[in-house]
Amino acid sequence: MxxxxxxxxxxxxxxxxxxxxxxxxxxxxxxxxxxNYVDDVKLPGMLHGDFVRSPYAHARVKSINIDAAMALPGVIAVLTAKDLEPLSLHWMPTLAGDKQMVLADGKVLFQGQEVAFVVAEDRYIAADACELVEVDYEELPVIVDPFEALESDTVLREDLEAGADGAHGPRKHHNHIFLWEEGEKEATEQVIDSAEVVAEEMVYYHRTHPCPLETCGSVASMDKVNGKLTLWGTFQAPHVVRTVASLLSGIEEHNIRVISPDIGGGFGNKVGVYPGYVCSIVASIVTGQPVKWIEDRMDNLMATAFARDYWMKGKISATKEGKITGLHCHVTADHGAFDACADPTKFPAGFFHICTGSYDIPVAYVGVDGVYTNKAPGGVAYRCSFRVTEAAYFIERMIEVLAMELNMDAAELRRINFIKKDQFPYQSALGWEFDSGDYHTAWDKALDAVDYAGLRKEQEERVAAFKRGETRKLLGIGLTHFTEIVGAGPVKNCDILGMGMFxxxxxxxxxxxxxxxxxxxxxxxxxxxxxxxxxxxxxxxxxxxxxxxxxxxxxxxxxxxxxxxxxxxxxxxxxxxxxxxxxxxxxxxxxxxxxxxxxxxxxxxxxxxxxxxxxxxxxxxxxxxxxxxxxxxxxxxxxxxxxxxxDPPNMTYPFGAYVCVMEIDVDTGEHEIRQFYALDDCGTRINPMVIEGQVHGGLTEALAIAMGQEIAYDKLGNVKTGTLMDFFLPTAWETPNYTTDFTETPSPHHPIGAKGVGESPNVGGVPAFSNAVHDAFRAFGLRQSHMPHDHWRIWKTANDLGLHG
Amino acid sequence: MSKMHIKLTVNGKEEELLAEPRELLIYVLRERLNLTGPHVGCETSHCGACTVEMNGKSVKSCTVLAAQANGAEITTIEGLGTPDELHVLQKMFKEHHGLQCGYCTPGMITRAHRLLQENPNPSEEEVRFGMAGNLCRCTGYQNIVKSIMAAAAEMNSAKEAAE
Missing domain, CATH: 3.30.365.10 (Aldehyde oxidase/xanthine dehydrogenase, molybdopterin binding domain)
Structure with a gap:
């Protein structure tokens, strides 16, 4: 030296x-x-595929005439289910143990469903040819309500054997997929029946969509000389795609190369296997030329990967002093036409049973009924870990409702029920082992940072001023303390299509x-x-x-x-x-x-x-x-x-404390985020700049979901939000600045103690925004109003509460 | 469909090509001229991933016909900065973590470039308003705004130093 x-x-x-x-x-x-995104991939002789999609949500396909389309110069092929059937590719397995039509096989079950695949020399010709494919439909009764689906005589999935078990046990009705249960049902019901205080509420988490800026797509290139298939695509799990492609096509796995190039955002949209991928592969095998398929935005919003759509009926019980004694939840889960939810195989409702949240709840029960309707399949984890967002929203709403029932401050109610630092590793009533946490420290830091007591005082004065007619704006303080479960997962209980999740x-x-x-x-x-x-x-x-x-x-x-x-x-x-x-x-x-x-x-x-x-x-x-x-x-x-x-020994359990301060104009339903404070504890921090960026982004997706974004259907199953005109993505103008903060509680089982952070802000953000809206109206008795809290719904809430005089 | 003879100046280079009257500018840029920096995100003018400059204005090239662009001067992200000397906006987007997946970034930077021509010293509010035609799903905009404000400051101080 x-x-x-x-x-x-x-x-x-x-x-x-x-x-x-x-x-x-x-x-x-x-x-x-x-x-280099998938649509930037350009190969010599490459052809372009496009789908003929169903305009109906439920109809029998009586005939498909491709003659006019085939006669158009530049059209190479038009594939229908009949062409795929000899290859056994007209249906494909889903990640959830169900199967899904690749191309309409006798009927269609949701608007936008893939009916025929046109292959042409360029995109314009392919789009033209789609218009020339004549499909004769016979409309059938449409069901878009999961509760109605379970009562209806209309059989949506005629391909499934009546009375036979599904992938997750008995089906109690022809439109029922599974009942999945966790926890102690009777013990929970006994506790709740004899409790001093019980709060009961139906919490709906609406259907939405990850909507990355880049849509889904693939380029398949079958090299017949060497027998090799190369597949570029928007794949969040390229290795699994290779295995699935091999199993479906019969091409040996060493002869398939899957490449995920740069991906323009995923957020769960690009986990699933879609008909477009399969059709591009088949078309390349059939034509011997590379075939590209790229969704347009409407295809993306209508057909690939919705998220949420959970009706969560909850009961939470407590002592008069506010100590929670039990939690009961029944979910009616609308899975759409095929059960294509992207969850580890053994978890048809994902990790929804993290829904005891950050609280020490002695006994709990969850039951989830999966239901078929005439909506798109999907059920992906939109910037969350397998239904964790639904769980966090559910418990954080139930806490607020319980606080109203107890006439207690919601911050204090959380504090007295948090799992304590010395209880970790903590065994939850629904079977999880929380690895580490220090919720009280995070909570106190967050409340101090925003001057919680001062905010409550200001809110009280605001309500008084409102009642005196001096202002038309209310102040909402949205609190959330969330616990996530991420890092799936231990091979002993987590797999995707049989592949352990190492x-x-x-x-x-x-x-x-x-x-x-x-x-x-x-x-x-x-x-x-x-x-x-x-x-x-x-x-x-x-x-x-x-x-x-x-x-x-x-x-x-x-x-x-x-x-x-x-x-x-x-x-x-x-x-x-x-x-x-x-x-x-x-x-x-x-x-x-x-x-x-x-x-x-x-x-x-x-x-x-x-x-x-x-x-x-x-x-x-x-x-x-x-x-x-x-x-x-x-x-x-x-x-x-x-x-x-x-192979991880356990999941990791990041957590966080968020506070959203929101002004609401009672007369227009408009809102303004005055302050948003986000404290995240993701264990050991690898790159603080990247963490902060992840938090900003996740909070903005949460803002979108809570305040306006939804995939809405009319009664005939028409998608009402199929373009970015109707489907809300916030701009720089609507998005606030966020204040980020952290505590650092390493995971004891992870080699460097890191827990993961990308999804925390979405999981915690949605209840924070929604709770702020509810909190603004708490003084006027609002218990529950469904998201998204767009201007009209907030106005309607105010109107229903009689605040418009 | 009969094709039109179209002349464009793209990033300072004269281009001549044949295109169908219905062909969109984004298609011509990406497919015919191999400029794959601008992206397609929505086809309805909402997302701005396809933003380019046309005759000194920001346009969404997914809803401009190539025929409308005949004779125009176009600047795409490929025309801003070089690998050896990045444009200050490109530097600041990296410096302030103003991008994640990168899909919106070319449109975002191209729009910001025009914004700063129109208003060299914008307030945060003016940046947010001026960028509202460009959507980002990853960053929550906070660092994009920061990047653009930092670029404006640097461009202004460079200008002052030169004067």
Missing amino acids: NDMSPTREERVEKLKGLGSSRKRVEDARFTQGKG DSCEIRIHPTGSAVARLGTISQGQGHATTFAQILASETGIPADSITIEEGDTDTAPYGLGTYGSRSTPVAGAATAMAGRKIRAKAQMIAAYLLEVHDNDLEWDVDRFVVKGAPERFKTMAEIAYAAYNQAIPGVEPGLEAVSYY
């Missing part, structure tokens, strides 16, 4: 490892318009001390190329700037289950750390040889192994990497590589 040697602090700084707000490496290409990382250290790491996940904007390199930098001592992260190519990346449900950091992030530790273990042996000491005489220091008690004797990771490739080291294989497949 000489005087020019960097200090320890400088070496740490240079790594840009854990905790660094490292700027994103992805941004160079994105800011210059050089991203994830993976493979690292290669190059001779000159830089590295490439490949993961089984795929970023859709989360910045994996930036943050996973930071994990590795801290584990291996190689600066993040010298590490390339690659994902999404199944020919090169190790198998993984993909990115959704905030699972990348909890699962693939853990695999990355573990693979990094394997690198370090081998590096230690090499360093010991080079320094002529025993392994045990070395200790790790930032980016090097140092001889204990002799700090001037060390080998840096760069020196060790070089030695791994140019020296024969006895008992050690050449090279420096590692792979880790990580």
Whole structure:
């Protein structure tokens, strides 16, 4: 060492490892318009596919005439279910154990359903040809209400054998899919029946849609010479897509290469397998040419991946002092025409049974009835982990309703029921083991930050002024304390189509001390190329700037289950750390040889192994990497590589405390977010800048959902919100500034203690916004009004409460 | 369908091509000229992912016919900055984490570029209003606004230094 040697602090700084707000490496290409999204993929001779879609929500398909379409110059093929049937591809399995029509097989069950697939030389011709396909429909009775579906004589799914069990047990009616239960039903009912105080409410979480700015699409290229299929697409789980494509097509898995290029936002929309993917593959096999399929926005909103649509009937009981004694919930879940919900196989209602929230509730029961209707299939986790958003909204509304019933402050009610710090790991009444938490600290920090007592005083004065006729604006204080469950998940109980939900990382250290790491996940904007390199930098001592992260190519990346449900950091992030530790273990042996000491005489220091008690004797990771490739080291294989497949022992449980302060104009129904404070605890923080960005984005999606966004149907099953004219996405004008904050309670079972954050703000944000609306009207007796709280609905609420004189 | 002869100046380069009268400008840019920076997000003018500059104005190229653009000067994201010398907006979007998935970013930066031509010293409110034709699903806009404000400040101080 000489005087020019960097200090320890400088070496740490240079790594840009854990905790660094490292700027994103992805941004160079994105800011210059050089991203590579699926619609940017262009291949010689590529054809374009487009769907003929059903204008009806329920109808028999009597005939399809493709003659006029085929006669149009430039049209290569028109596929219908009859063409797919010999290949057994006219139906496909869903992630939820049901099956779904790829192309209409005798009938259609929702508006926008895929009826025929036109393949043409360009997009314009394909769209023209869709208009020329003549389909003769016979309309059938339409059901868009799940409660009506369970009473109706109309059989929606004629393909299912009457009386036979479904994938999740007995079906009690021809439009019923499953009843899924958790917890102790009788014990819960007994507690509630004999409780001092009971609050009961129907909480509806409306149907909405993830609506990433890039729609879904794929390009299939069947190389008949080599027997290889290459498939580019908007896949949040490319490896699973490869397996499914192999099982469905019969092409051996080594002959299929799936590539997720840059993805323009996912939010759950790109988890499922859609008819467009299947049809592009079949069309490429049939024509021998590459075939591209790209949804338009209306296709996207009508046909792929709705979210929510849960009717949650709740009962919560407490002592007079406000200690919660029991929680009962029955959900009527509208799954649409096919049960295509994207959940781990054994969880048909996802992780909805996290619905005891942040509270120590001794006994609870949940029952979920899945129901078929004439709506689009989907049921994806829109920026949440498998129905966790529904659960958080449910419990946070029930707490507010209970607070009204008790005539108690809702912040205080939460405080006296929080799971205490010393109760972790905490066994919930519905079967989860919460890994870690410190809810009281987070709550106090949040309430102090917004001057909660001052806000309540101001609100009281506002109500008084309103009653005196001095103002027409009310003040709402929306509180939320949420607990998420993310990082699915342990292979023992979590799988997708039989594939255990582990994830993976493979690292290669190059001779000159830089590295490439490949993961089984795929970023859709989360910045994996930036943050996973930071994990590795801290584990291996190689600066993040010298590490390339690659994902999404199944020919090169190790198998993984993909990115959704905030699972990348909890699962693939853990695999990355573990693979990094394997690198370090081998590096230690090499360093010991080079320094002529025993392994045990070395200790790790930032980016090097140092001889204990002799700090001037060390080998840096760069020196060790070089030695791994140019020296024969006895008992050690050449090279420096590692792979880790990580099966998490438990989920992680991020939490947060949010406060939304909202002004509401009683006469116009307009709202203004005056303040939004978001405290998130996602365990160890990898990149604070990226975390803050995730929180801003998730809160804005929550704002959209709570305040205006919905997939609405009329009674005939027509989608009323099929374009961005009707489907609300907030602009910069409607979106407030947010204040972010944090506490840091590491996960005890994760190698670096990280829990995941991408979805927290959506899970916590929706109840915070909605509770603010309800809270504004609390003084006038409002218990529950359904989202989305658009201007009209807020005006109507005020009107129903008699506030318009 | 018979094709039209169309001349455009795109990012300073003269282009001549044949296009059907119904072809949209975004299609011509992406498919015929291989400028895939501008994206399609909605086809209805709402999202702004396809934003380009046409004769000094921001337009949504998904609802402009190529025929309407005949003779026009077009600037796309590919015309702002170079890999060796990024435009200050490109630098500031990176510096302030003004993007995530990147899909809206080319339209967003192209629109911000025009906004700052129209109003070199905007207030936060003016930025939010001036950017309201461009949707982002990832960032919640806070850092986009920050990026644009920072770019304006830097452009103004560079201008002052030059004067």
